[in-house]
Amino acid sequence: MIAVDAMGGDNAPVVVVQGALHSARTGVPIVLFGEQSVLLPLLDRTEEGWRALPISIQHCPDVVTMDDEPTRAVMQKKHASLVKAVQSVGLSATQAVVSAGNSGAMLVASTLLIGRTPGIMRPAIGTFLPSYNGSLFCLDLGATTDCKVDYLVQFAAMGRTYLEEVLNIDNPRIGLLSNGHEPYKGSTLIKDAYQALKASERNFVGNIEARDIFADKTDILVCDGFTGNVMLKTAQATVKAIMHWLHQEAHSSLLSKLSLALSRPVFKKLYNKINYERAGGGILLGVRSPVIVAHGSSQAYSISQAITQAYRMVQNKGMEKFNKKITAVV
Amino acid sequence: MIAVDAMGGDNAPVVVVQGALHSARTGVPIVLFGEQSVLLPLLDRTEEGWRALPISIQHCPDVVTMDDEPTRAVMQKKHASLVKAVQSVGLSATQAVVSAGNSGAMLVASTLLIGRTPGIMRPAIGTFLPSYNGSLFCLDLGATTDCKVDYLVQFAAMGRTYLEEVLNIDNPRIGLLSNGHEPYKGSTLIKDAYQALKASERNFVGNIEARDIFADKTDILVCDGFTGNVMLKTAQATVKAIMHWLHQEAHSSLLSKLSLALSRPVFKKLYNKINYERAGGGILLGVRSPVIVAHGSSQAYSISQAITQAYRMVQNKGMEKFNKKITAVV
Numbered sequence: 001m002i003a004v005d006a007m008g009g010d011n012a013p014v015v016v017v018q019g020a021l022h023s024a025r026t027g028v029p030i031v032l033f034g035e036q037s038v039l040l041p042l043l044d045r046t047e048e049g050w051r052a053l054p055i056s057i058q059h060c061p062d063v064v065t066m067d068d069e070p071t072r073a074v075m076q077k078k079h080a081s082l083v084k085a086v087q088s089v090g091l092s093a094t095q096a097v098v099s100a101g102n103s104g105a106m107l108v109a110s111t112l113l114i115g116r117t118p119g120i121m122r123p124a125i126g127t128f129l130p131s132y133n134g135s136l137f138c139l140d141l142g143a144t145t146d147c148k149v150d151y152l153v154q155f156a157a158m159g160r161t162y163l164e165e166v167l168n169i170d171n172p173r174i175g176l177l178s179n180g181h182e183p184y185k186g187s188t189l190i191k192d193a194y195q196a197l198k199a200s201e202r203n204f205v206g207n208i209e210a211r212d213i214f215a216d217k218t219d220i221l222v223c224d225g226f227t228g229n230v231m232l233k234t235a236q237a238t239v240k241a242i243m244h245w246l247h248q249e250a251h252s253s254l255l256s257k258l259s260l261a262l263s264r265p266v267f268k269k270l271y272n273k274i275n276y277e278r279a280g281g282g283i284l285l286g287v288r289s290p291v292i293v294a295h296g297s298s299q300a301y302s303i304s305q306a307i308t309q310a311y312r313m314v315q316n317k318g319m320e321k322f323n324k325k326i327t328a329v330v
Numbered sequence: 331m332i333a334v335d336a337m338g339g340d341n342a343p344v345v346v347v348q349g350a351l352h353s354a355r356t357g358v359p360i361v362l363f364g365e366q367s368v369l370l371p372l373l374d375r376t377e378e379g380w381r382a383l384p385i386s387i388q389h390c391p392d393v394v395t396m397d398d399e400p401t402r403a404v405m406q407k408k409h410a411s412l413v414k415a416v417q418s419v420g421l422s423a424t425q426a427v428v429s430a431g432n433s434g435a436m437l438v439a440s441t442l443l444i445g446r447t448p449g450i451m452r453p454a455i456g457t458f459l460p461s462y463n464g465s466l467f468c469l470d471l472g473a474t475t476d477c478k479v480d481y482l483v484q485f486a487a488m489g490r491t492y493l494e495e496v497l498n499i500d501n502p503r504i505g506l507l508s509n510g511h512e513p514y515k516g517s518t519l520i521k522d523a524y525q526a527l528k529a530s531e532r533n534f535v536g537n538i539e540a541r542d543i544f545a546d547k548t549d550i551l552v553c554d555g556f557t558g559n560v561m562l563k564t565a566q567a568t569v570k571a572i573m574h575w576l577h578q579e580a581h582s583s584l585l586s587k588l589s590l591a592l593s594r595p596v597f598k599k600l601y602n603k604i605n606y607e608r609a610g611g612g613i614l615l616g617v618r619s620p621v622i623v624a625h626g627s628s629q630a631y632s633i634s635q636a637i638t639q640a641y642r643m644v645q646n647k648g649m650e651k652f653n654k655k656i657t658a659v660v
Contacts, residue, residue: 231540236565237540239568241544259596
């Protein structure tokens with residue numbers, strides 16, 4: 001059973017309900033957490049026969065907003081959909097949770113109400129980015145903004161364990177995000193982490209400069225949550241800016257307009273490739289059960305992908321395997 | 331007189347000599363620092379009549395490589411072109427220096443041999459990035475990787491002073507790079523810097539999330555050198571990756587190929603817009619004289635732009651104005 005925060009995200013609850021219905025149609029059992037008086041008519045309107053699907057509502061009268069300070073929100077809004085959805089996993093009423101809402105609140109709620117994986121000091125959000133000829137798993141992307149060397153070493157171990165145990169990717173290479181590939185490059189934290197990772201990870205390939213993140217030089221990219229978040233969002237902002245400028249150019253002449261119109265299918269394919277939202281959401285590693293943090297601006301498709309991602313982890317007991325292995329190694 | 335490190339950069343000395351000749355033709359007086367036995371025949375080969383131009387050679391038998399550890403290189407390679415070029419500014423034999431070589435070594439050499447602007451604790455590299463409808467000045471992009479709140483406050487003051495005094499941009503808005511726009515977002519450093527900047531800068535617009543860097547929300551973007559470097563290089567890497575994937579797509583079908591071929595002029599224009607190298611180089615703020623740190627992979631055009639940028643600052647006494655003003659305010 002997957003807990004879904006129906007009120008979380010820029011386009012909630014409409015796209016969340018659409019995405020949930022899409023997943024429910026494929027057989028994923030879902031509990032929607034949110035305001036019943038909103039969700040019931042929305043479900044009726046979106047899919048008349050929804051009562052035949054494995055989907056139910058858990059009424060929650062409150063909502064955590066994007067502007068809420070995370071810790072305060074989790075402490076004070078005990079009846080908010082996000083808090084209740086996470087809590088249901090902590091109480092084993094559901095097995096995994098998905099939210100496109102306030103990611104800071106998701107982190108706090110998951111740590112408090114589900115609990116950390118034994119031995120893990122800080123959780124990390126991980127997600128795949130496309131590379132030239134494949135992909136790379138990056139973590140942390142925003143869960144832990146103030147990092148110590150030990151945290152980064154654990155992030156590397158969590159990334160490796162997730163790829164090996166859950167996704168069956170053998171012996172992934174591990175790189176460290178820095179401002180140069182040389183071992184002497186980086187902040188003090190990164191320089192120290194370099195030495196620690198050299199000692200702890202057999203497959204450590206050293207520093208990865210941001211200019212090389214897409215160049216297939218590593219399978220796992222370790223970063224502190226602050227820098228990782230800036231990296232991820234800069235990549236997204238750059239894609240968006242290029243689209244914006246292309247659009248501007250398209251209006252500069254008839255030939256530009258025509259040629260870009262012809263190229264539209266190519267761009268569409270490209271956009272789907274680099275639009276990381278389509279991949280679902282980031283997974284929060286270091287808490288006991290699967291927690292998927294979807295992007296705030298997620299559309300129905302991404303929500304559905306995130307729910308399916310969570311369901312797959314529940315079915316193949318991915319998190320149990322991960323927790324068992326990581327607790328043994330850290 | 332502009333000192334140019336002829337041996338610095340991935341494509342040195344060929345493109346550096348080409349770029350220097352281009353600037354010299356427009357009347358910029360240049361001293362090329364480097365191995366005379368290499369530079370002389372190269373100059374002869376590139377432009378027969380170069381002896382009529384305001385360009386001369388200062389022989390340096392040694393070179394700082396990209397792999398050299400900066401401090402050690404500056405201490406030990408006293409006769410390297412980079413060190414000698416910077417030193418010539420310190421000795422007032424030249425008035426500004428340009429290098430596409432080891433940027434860490436440029437930083438160390440400039441601090442040691444030219445000296446810091448009085449009152450400035452740490453220097454910062456600043457450069458303009460394009461935004462949707464204009465540009466923004468970002469600093470620091472890699473000079474100071476371990477930052478304190480006071481440094482970031484000074485970076486903001488330096489950015490503002492540079493725009494106001496040197497570029498005549500009145501009252502620029504100042505933003506702080508963070509992992510969310512809310513004041514409670516960020517690492518401990520960034521959260522503290524937010525409060526300090528709110529107190530010190532009248533035109534402080536708050537946190538800028540990386541997803542909004544191109545969205546014209548600020549004129550100056552303050553960041554620590556580590557994160558700033560990752561941001562800049564991620565943007566560059568994303569542009570490169572998009573070009574790579576477009577190229578792949580172009581070979582997937584005849585229609586794709588045709589439409590993209592037609593779009594080539596549009597892409598070329600776009601690429602020129604976002605190729606920050608064309609703008610010259612980053613300026614090192616916080617040292618007494620103009621130091622331009624060009625990108626390692628600079629081509630002749632960018633080198634020439636960087637030299638011209640340095641020359642303009644010397645002519646309009648930009649750095650004197652900057653130093654005078656910043657020393658009074660910090």
